[in-house]
Amino acid sequence: MPSCGCHSKMQLTGILVNLGICFRGKGFMVTPQQISAGADSVMVLSAAKWHLLRRSVTWGRILLRHESIYPPSSGFEEEEIREKLLAFPGGSVDLVKQDSGIAVLTVNNPSRMNAFSGSMMVELEERVGQLEGWMEGKGLVVQGAAGTFCSGSDLNAVRAISSPQDGVKMCMFMQNTLTRLLRLPLFSVALVEGRALGGGAELTTACDFRLMSPGSVIQFVHKHMGLVPGWGGATRLVGIVGSQNALRMLGGSLKVDPEMGLQTGLADGVLEGSPAEACAFLQAERWLTCYTQGPAPVIRAIKKVVMSGRELPLEASLRAERDVFGTLWGGPANLQVLASKTKHK
Numbered sequence: 001m002p003s004c005g006c007h008s009k010m011q012l013t014g015i016l017v018n019l020g021i022c023f024r025g026k027g028f029m030v031t032p033q034q035i036s037a038g039a040d041s042v043m044v045l046s047a048a049k050w051h052l053l054r055r056s057v058t059w060g061r062i063l064l065r066h067e068s069i070y071p072p073s074s075g076f077e078e079e080e081i082r083e084k085l086l087a088f089p090g091g092s093v094d095l096v097k098q099d100s101g102i103a104v105l106t107v108n109n110p111s112r113m114n115a116f117s118g119s120m121m122v123e124l125e126e127r128v129g130q131l132e133g134w135m136e137g138k139g140l141v142v143q144g145a146a147g148t149f150c151s152g153s154d155l156n157a158v159r160a161i162s163s164p165q166d167g168v169k170m171c172m173f174m175q176n177t178l179t180r181l182l183r184l185p186l187f188s189v190a191l192v193e194g195r196a197l198g199g200g201a202e203l204t205t206a207c208d209f210r211l212m213s214p215g216s217v218i219q220f221v222h223k224h225m226g227l228v229p230g231w232g233g234a235t236r237l238v239g240i241v242g243s244q245n246a247l248r249m250l251g252g253s254l255k256v257d258p259e260m261g262l263q264t265g266l267a268d269g270v271l272e273g274s275p276a277e278a279c280a281f282l283q284a285e286r287w288l289t290c291y292t293q294g295p296a297p298v299i300r301a302i303k304k305v306v307m308s309g310r311e312l313p314l315e316a317s318l319r320a321e322r323d324v325f326g327t328l329w330g331g332p333a334n335l336q337v338l339a340s341k342t343k344h345k
């Protein structure tokens with residue numbers, strides 16, 4: 001059992017406090033004040049608790065601190081990959097943060113059916129970083145420009161990044177970015193118009209929800225490319241539609257239309273007909289607003305606790321839920337409601 005010497009206790013506790021995770025319980029808790037006073041009240045942890053706690057700290061650090069899912073030891077040198085991708089310019093990924101707390105992220109490369117050039121992959125990571133720092137954010141609509149969603153990687157870039165090593169590096173870069181996108185503490189919806197192909201289909205799975213317009217298609221064309229999803233789309237698809245439907249969609253490279261999307265659960269809603277292109281975004285924004293009405297801290301906390309339930313082992317998730325709860329109990333939103341006549345019609 002690791003001797004939980006004072007230094008490591010302080011180190012561990014420091015990590016917990018740094019993560020804003022303060023456990024309360026029998027002898028098990030140190031307050032930030034105690035830490036600054038050189039706490040020695042952190043009890044020696046049992047081996048099992050030490051392992052569990054370390055894992056939950058690791059989990060918590062990755063979930064809450066936007067850390068990379070690939071450490072440098074896995075060959076993921078983010079700066080090196082970024083430089084390689086910037087060698088393939090074209091298009092843009094645009095972000096508008098609205099006062100309503102709902103942001104709009106647009107994959108903008110219409111001459112290429114919104115295919116991701118290398119520089120757009122870098123821009124996507126930068127936009128996700130901006131959203132991670134947007135404390136007022138409650139919702140996000142991800143869309144494509146010019147009435148179509150995204151046709152995956154730019155094939156010109158794909159042909160140029162053809163070595164397995166570079167392909168895997170691009171894969172890790174996009175997996176990391178899309179995982180952080182999905183973990184944003186806000187409700188995200190992919191507004192699918194036209195086609196979402198290949199990596200574009202994978203991008204839809206990195207949002208909490210998907211809304212499809214009439215005639216739109218989500219298609220995992222990877223098999224036709226001699227590939228499997230590489231941006232994390234297969235992993236997320238299984239969680240969304242289940243393994244059988246995932247096998248069908250990937251193995252059959254099925255063209256998922258709005259009807260099949262609703263049947264399988266890949267689509268959470270279908271937009272109304274023409275002039276769809278005129279108000280598709282407004283419909284999506286209105287749909288999202290049903291879930292993002294309310295104080296930003298509460299909306300963001302809801303996403304955090306659901307994310308913990310989705311990704312963490314039971315006890316770590318319960319602890320994360322408790323800590324998020326602790327940030328709201330007795331907070332402004334809670335006290336304001338308690339001060340009024342509380343009735344939920």
Ligand SMILES: CC[C@@H](C(=O)O)C(=O)SCCNC(=O)CCNC(=O)[C@H](O)C(C)(C)COP(=O)(O)OP(=O)(O)OC[C@H]1O[C@@H](n2cnc3c(N)ncnc32)[C@H](O)[C@@H]1OP(=O)(O)O
Nearest residue numbers: 111112113115151152153154155156197198199229230231
């Ligand atoms: C991990 C997955 C990831 C990867 O492996 O790296 C991928 O996503 S691989 C790419 C997967 N995507 C595709 O294979 C889609 C290829 N494109 C098409 O099938 C069709 O273009 C379309 C999307 C079905 C649209 O067809 P259509 O309406 O007939 O329009 P065009 O074909 O004429 O396209 C207009 C214009 O756009 C260019 N284009 C379209 N998609 C891409 C792309 N992915 N990369 C680069 N360029 C693309 C297309 O070449 C046309 O350009 P011009 O020929 O210059 O007019």
